[in-house]
Amino acid sequence: MKAQVGGYARAEDMAHAIRLLADAEGMGRVLAGGQSLVAALNMGLSFGDLLVDITGLSDLRGVREEDDRLVIGALMRHADVATDPLIARHVPLLAQAAPLIAHEAIRNRGTIGGSLAHADPAAEFPACAVALDAVIRLTGPDGEREVAATDFFRDVFETEMREGEILTGIVVPKTQAGERHVIREAARRAGDYAIAGLAVVIRGGAHRIAAFGTGPTPLLCTVAMERLDAGDVDGAVSALSDALDPPSDTQGSAAYRRHLAGVLLHRIATELGEDV
Numbered sequence: 370m371k372a373q374v375g376g377y378a379r380a381e382d383m384a385h386a387i388r389l390l391a392d393a394e395g396m397g398r399v400l401a402g403g404q405s406l407v408a409a410l411n412m413g414l415s416f417g418d419l420l421v422d423i424t425g426l427s428d429l430r431g432v433r434e435e436d437d438r439l440v441i442g443a444l445m446r447h448a449d450v451a452t453d454p455l456i457a458r459h460v461p462l463l464a465q466a467a468p469l470i471a472h473e474a475i476r477n478r479g480t481i482g483g484s485l486a487h488a489d490p491a492a493e494f495p496a497c498a499v500a501l502d503a504v505i506r507l508t509g510p511d512g513e514r515e516v517a518a519t520d521f522f523r524d525v526f527e528t529e530m531r532e533g534e535i536l537t538g539i540v541v542p543k544t545q546a547g548e549r550h551v552i553r554e555a556a557r558r559a560g561d562y563a564i565a566g567l568a569v570v571i572r573g574g575a576h577r578i579a580a581f582g583t584g585p586t587p588l589l590c591t592v593a594m595e596r597l598d599a600g601d602v603d604g605a606v607s608a609l610s611d612a613l614d615p616p617s618d619t620q621g622s623a624a625y626r627r628h629l630a631g632v633l634l635h636r637i638a639t640e641l642g643e644d645v
């Protein structure tokens with residue numbers, strides 16, 4: 370099938386991008402790496418959109434330090450996230466997650482902002498954002514605002530972004546002394562979307578666990594976190610299973626996904642030297 374688009378415009382700067390989206394009256398679509406959007410257009414899942422190409426907005430590239438936080442521009446490609454020295458030093462979870470995404474060709478074009486905005490429930494970066502307690506930065510016709518990652522993901526492919534808004538970056542707390550980051554997933558083949566995955570951060574002795582591929586959005590598993598904080602790994606696995614509401618599809622049944630998530634949590638706990 371051939372993609373049917375309503376037009377293409379390359380934004381010159383942020384104000385221009387916002388104007389283009391506003392003028393499109395609901396038919397404007399931000400184009401970043403195109404790795405999900407172009408596939409959707411080719412499948413006829415979306416048509417008639419004005420594609421607003423933001424790849425020329427240099428403000429959305431790069432990583433900068435803001436006191437005890439790191440601001441990662443929306444246009445940082447997955448391959449850049451994997452190798453950036455500031456990310457490796459201050460947010461190793463994202464550096465670990467990037468190579469798990471798809472294949473090299475996709476990682477060379479797909480962007481972190483696109484991944485967050487697309488909100489695929491099996492995607493790695495949204496779960497990392499939740500586990501890290503990150504904040505999503507948005508700019509739109511009404512100015513700038515920030516949304517906590519824990520509030521950002523609403524449903525499958527649905528976020529808190531309003532019409533005409535552009536995701537400009539993700540703000541992540543820098544790692545503190547003794548902080549640990551781990552992401553593990555189960556997929557049929559390397560590069561496939563995860564059937565189930567967990568991103569875990571231990572900060573100030575407290576665990577944050579975000580599950581992905583196991584429900585409509587990345588899920589912060591609060592009861593499992595409390596059990597792990599108390600050193601009760603089996604209790605954490607059982608709480609995780611209770612919290613998840615996975616789909617059954619061609620990749621695996623809901624029961625299989627729950628089981629995988631439990632296995633991953635056990636493995637992570639072992640790796641982190643918890644009592645198992």
Ligand SMILES: Cc1cc2nc3c(=O)[nH]c(=O)nc-3n(C[C@H](O)[C@H](O)[C@H](O)COP(=O)(O)OP(=O)(O)OC[C@H]3O[C@@H](n4cnc5c(N)ncnc54)[C@H](O)[C@@H]3O)c2cc1C
Nearest residue numbers: 399401402403404405406471479480482483484486492536
């Ligand atoms: C074969 C294949 C396998 C894949 N496997 C994985 C995987 O294992 N894990 C994974 O996480 N992803 C996977 N992906 C998706 C890939 O990571 C995409 O790059 C990512 O989901 C979207 O990023 P993008 O920059 O390409 O966004 P685009 O495709 O350009 O856009 C995606 C959506 O987000 C919106 N958007 C993009 N950027 C912004 C922004 N800054 N502000 C507002 N809206 C925006 C677009 O309008 C569109 O709706 C896979 C893709 C393919 C084709």
